[in-house]
Amino acid sequence: MSPKPQLDLFTPRVAAKPVAPQKESAAAKPAGPEMRDLFDTNFSADDIAEWELLFRDAPQYNYHFKRSQIASAFDRPLHKKLIASHAFERLREISFLGAIDYLFHPNGRPANIRHSRYDHTIGVALLSQQYCRLMGLSEADRDLLGAAALLHDIGHGPFSHTLEPEFARRFNLNHHQLTEKIITGEVQLDLSVNHLLVKHGVDPDEVIALLSKKSTHPHASLLSGPVNIDTLEGISRTKTYVHPNYVHCHPRLLLEAAVKLDEDALKRLDKFWQLKEDIYRNFIFGPMCFATDHLCREFVVKNAPDFAANDFLLTEKAFLQRHPAFKKFLFSLKNRIELDGVADVIDPEISAVLMDETATKVPKREFHINTNAEVKSFADLGKRYYEEKNSFLRRVGNLTDPAQQAAAASLFD
Secondary structure, eight states: OOOOOOOOTTSOSSOOOOOOOOOOOTTOOOSSOOOOOTTOOOOOHHHHHHHHHHTTTOOOOOSSOOHHHHHHHOOOHHHHHHHHSHHHHGGGGSBSSTTHHHHOOTTSOTTSOOOBHHHHHHHHHHHHHHHHHHHTOOHHHHHHHHHHHHHTTTTOOTTHHHHHHHHHHHHOOOHHHHHHHHHHTOSTTOSHHHHHHHHTTOOHHHHHHHHTTOOOOTTTHHHHSSSOHHHHHHHHHHHHHHOTTTOOOOHHHHHHHHHHOSHHHHHHHHHHHHHHHHHIIIIITSHHHHHHHHHHHHHHHHTGGGOOGGGGGSOHHHHHHHOHHHHHHHHHGGGTOOGGGEEEOOOTTOHHHHTOTTEEEEEEEEEEEOTTSOOOSGGGHHHHEEEEEEEEEEEEOOTTSHHHHHHOOOSOO
8 A cells, every 4th residue: 555645735735716807997006916015014016026036836835734734744753743742732822923913914804813833833844844855864864853843932932922021031931941941841831742852762952952053963054044944934924914915935945945056046045035134124123013012011011910930831812811901901902003102213312212211122133145155055055144133222102091092093904
């Protein structure tokens, strides 16, 4: 009996139907995609045309995975059991981008399922499998790299990066620490993860080394380099929050480009690196996401006695049940955020602004491409692509003032 073929979740099961041509009319809109730059992104029609040229005939990437598809896609026993573990299942109820997932629907329709750390991690693990196939790696390497991919976000707390800074400040807890404790079996959340790794011959310490960028493994850059499988999947997924319909950014094709490294491949990767900068500058660190995260953290600070260290181990459903006041506040944000209350501090010499208690340091990333660098392998991508991390000040107005709440226009309708 022949083995069942492995399912490729990157390939659509049904080809999309061609769009029927429409009759032209005098009042017809100009040709080309309708721009809906909700986050002040700088994409233009030329940008979109360039993406479509570089990623011609790219299949649609499915950002949500069914259990039956996952069961067919992973053939290594270790990977199947890690996915079935309690710690991994918990990621179904951990949002990908935190509070913003509750307020903005990535494809523009309220019925859309929110992105989760579970789906993101499955996508990263699929890229790991794809890489191992392309490179012809051993079963031992497949187990190790696949386990690291599946466990890279296992320690995320409720609302991901939205609330993590407050857990870190008050309780010295972050997802990197919890991830290590889950892998080493030092936390009661799920002791099976460590047992499974040891049982299947994977060194937990080597998994931790890969995730902490301290590994000497020949393929460590798969998880730690500037163009790694986590960022390939994550940026592609985050793209759907901003441009849900037409900016092609297929993780599998990007990974294949990172392995092939010919002239066309580097053009694709250059475009991806530019997309990553745009996503960080205009979305992740943009005014709306910043205001959302800032207000949620401010709520936790003002209600500090209500929150405890073990909240970090909860799912978001359990967290909201334990903290109904935060739940009410979260869902009220839809009509509270007013961009007029958020402003970048342009001139750092203005002492009155710098002394303002509402002036908050915001991360800033600048992404660069060294076109003169010689790139012969996946590990060499760090020579071509690099980033600088700085910060700037942003002033947040009194967004929770009743008058501001009454006047705030919804940015999410």
